[in-house]
Amino acid sequence: MTQTQLGRACGYSASAISRVEAGALRPAEQALLRIAQALDLPLDAIGLGRPATLARDVTLDQEDAMLRRQLLVAGMAAAGVSVLPSASAAAARPDASARIVGALYESEPSAPMSLQQLKASLASARAHFAAARYQNLGDFLPGLLGSAHATREALSGRSREEAHACVARAWVLATELALKAHSDVAWPAADRALAAAQASGDPVVHGEAARVLAITMRRSGRPVAAVDLLRRTADSLSRGQGDVPGAVAATLLMTAAYTAACGQRRGAALDLMAGAEEAVDRLTSARFLPGSPLFTVDATSAQVDLYWIGVHTALGTPDEGVPYAARIAPDQLSTTERRARYGTDCARMWHRLGAHRKTFTLLRFIEQVAPEEVRRPALRALTADLLYAPVTVPGVRELAARTGVV
Structure with missing residues (x-):
């Protein structure tokens, strides 16, 4: 569900929904009710004090639906609506994908390097992604993108095509990182990746x-x-x-x-x-x-x-x-990132089946194998959903505290 789609459902513009999510606008009670209805939010989660249960997600994209609910709750908390006793703003780590925004309009000043060096640097970035070290990847990408662009501009012929491929893969990693964070940076990063890939042949x-x-x-x-x-x-x-x-x-x-x-x-x-x-x-x-x-x-x-x-x-x-x-068997999956994805997909499956304890067990598995993965917006939203489950699951509130949900 996009901001525009949510706005249409509850009588707001997309920019107004954006301001609510950012904590800059507090909606009136009737608007809150419409937002709650559109997103299947429990009314007590948005400060209306009328307990309700979460409905099952039936949406275009479950991950984004859960994220939008979490964003609205967090934004309304910032705007002054009483919600969960939250310290999420302080506990949450900065979005790693934010580091690549500058690279979209101005590459980091870098000297060209050999193709061999560029490929080795790209392999290091890929290793960060595979190991679910997203903060490290976010720190590494601006320099890699700058070096990749500088190297490409210094080459010609077949070597330039190989450099185009390296640029494309660096932007693929940037897009993957932005998608993990549900960042709008994913669109332009993916466009850069495709353009460089086409040039590589x-x-x-x-x-x-x-x-x-x-x-x-x-x-x-x-x-x-x-x-x-x-x-x-x-x-x-x-x-x-x-x-x-x-x-x-x-x-x-x-x-x-x-x-x-x-x-x-x-x-x-x-x-x-x-x-x-x-x-x-x-x-x-x-x-x-x-x-x-x-x-x-x-x-x-x-x-x-x-x-x-x-x-x-x-x-x-x-x-x-x-x-x-x-x-x-999780160890059949070749990387930490894929094992975390196994935990995520199985957690969503059991959550949809109402098996809250199994959902929590998988969230703990993700936390153990890939601590940064469980802090992703979609997984924090899933943790927040467990807090409202009709059955109390021991350990959920502690997980929510560790991951910045409460």
Whole structure:
């Protein structure tokens, strides 16, 4: 749900919703009631003192719906509405993606380096992402982007194309970081990634950039266009030679399936997942180790199972995701970031099924394997939802305090 969509639902402009979220505007009581109705917020969470329970999320994108509810509660608290005894503003860490804003309009002054050095620097940034060290990645990216741009401008011919690919992948990481924080920076970062990928002439890098752009499109309420982009790019990669393009195509089909599911297009989502599963099976039979050559994603059977969980949860059939969750051992997933994603998707599945204790157990798992991941806005929103669960779950309030929710 975008600010514009929420504004239409409750009689506010998008800019007014933005001011409410920022704590600069306190809505009147009738407006608060409309906001609560639109977002399925309990009335006591926004200071109206009338206890209610959270309804299940049935939205375009569950993650963004939960985030928008949390933003409104936090913003209303800042505007003077009595909510949870919150210290979230003080406890929350700064948004790591904010460090890349400057790079969008003016690169950090940097000297060119060799392509070998640039690729090594890019690998270091990728390692931060894979290990879910988002603060470190946010600190590292401005310098990397500056060096990548300076290096590209100093080269020509095939070397320049390789530098374009490095620039594209640096912006892919910037987009991934912005998406983790639900930051508007994701749109321009994804656009930069795609432009550099097209200039590189590398179809694999182009596929990686198209994927993050499609996610920003889905987050902005354009799931149909996002699925179309992912399908076309996957088809193009499938016609190429080698297993790496096929692996990237499989990841695009998985992303397209989840996007279709968020748009409640069940038939398309299931068809796309079936296609992704077949593509990964072909890679496995070819004795290809899928995870290693890819940049920020995997094309493994465990990754397919993980996407099945997300697809069924988004479609409103989380019970159908349970068998897939049972098949995954977290250590099958190649990176800390993917293991945290396993915890996130399973937590959402159990939350939709009303299994609050299992949801909490998975949030604790995420906190243990990737402490920065559990502080993401979407996971803080999930923690906040558990505080209003009809069953008290021991340890939730302590987790909420550690992650800046209360």
